[in-house]
Amino acid sequence: MVVSEGYEQHYAPLTSQTVSATLDAAGVRKHINVLDVCTGPGMLAAAVVKREASVLGLDFCKQMIGIAMRNVPKASFLVGDAQSLPFDDGSFDAVVCGYGVIHVAEPQKALSEMRRVLKTGGRVSISVWERPTPMNGVGLLFASIKKHGDLAVPLPDGPDSFQFSQKKKMVGALEETGFKEVTAKIIKQEWELNDARDLEAAIMKGGVRARGLLEAQNRSARIAIANAIELGLKQYFMSDGVYRVPMPAIIGAGTK
Ligand SMILES: C[S@@+](CC[C@H](N)C(=O)[O-])C[C@H]1O[C@@H](n2cnc3c(N)ncnc32)[C@H](O)[C@@H]1O
Secondary structure: OOHHHHHHHHOHHHHHHHHHHHHHHOOOOOOOEEEEEOOOOOHHHHHHHHOOOEEEEEEOOHHHHHHHHHHOOOOEEEEOOOOOOOOOOOOEEEEEEEOOOOOOOOHHHHHHHHHHHEEEEEEEEEEEEOOOOOOOHHHHHHHHHHHHOOOOOOOOOOOOOOOOOOHHHHHHHHHHHOOEEEEEEEEOOEEEEOOOOHHHHHHHHHOOHHHHHHHOOOHHHHHHHHHHHHHHHHHHEOOOOOEEEEOOEEEEEEEO
């Protein structure tokens, strides 16, 4: 399975939970035109269409654009780079970006580009994962690797995935980009898993940096990490037979 399909299968049910709050924060409403940066399988784009606004989804991965076109035939999609948006200044009423800036090589460049293509008075809204804590699934993963493996294994160059993952940091980054009326809020959401092994499986099939981190561990560490994750997940096992793992997001928004 390619990562784009794995992402759609394992992460989309989770990241879909952030969609309406992201659109609300960007003021998405009837008849406006919206850019969805790092659209992935197009969940945000689909919700924009439902609000009767027009939307263009952009992603640098051709396979993702193929999936998004299949999922949201009423939206337009384009292969392109978030760090160099192929649009004139002031082209959009609103710009949204779900869990995208954390994957872009130069996130600050992407934020500046989002601001450039917004009309004056238009609003941007971006989502990221909350930083790892003992109360969330990301924290369980990182604590398990820290205890039984090595968090400092060499990985391909990439941005710090958690650089916007606190409200204060999110507000600072958006204000530094020049946005006004900046807000940041935490959104509670849950990863629903049928089996305790599904968390690691989901990361291996649809993740990028977390998958790299797991792949770089040696065999015995991998086994110990998987066991620690399984054990840690017990606290999230619910009476209806599923695991509900807290995976909060932070949504930051601002006006040009
Ligand atoms: C984690 S997915 C987010 C998908 C979707 N927006 C969501 O809310 O679930 C991140 C997406 O960003 C895309 N991406 C990463 N770097 C990019 C860049 N420089 N320009 C455009 N897209 C990029 C990836 O191909 C991937 O589809």
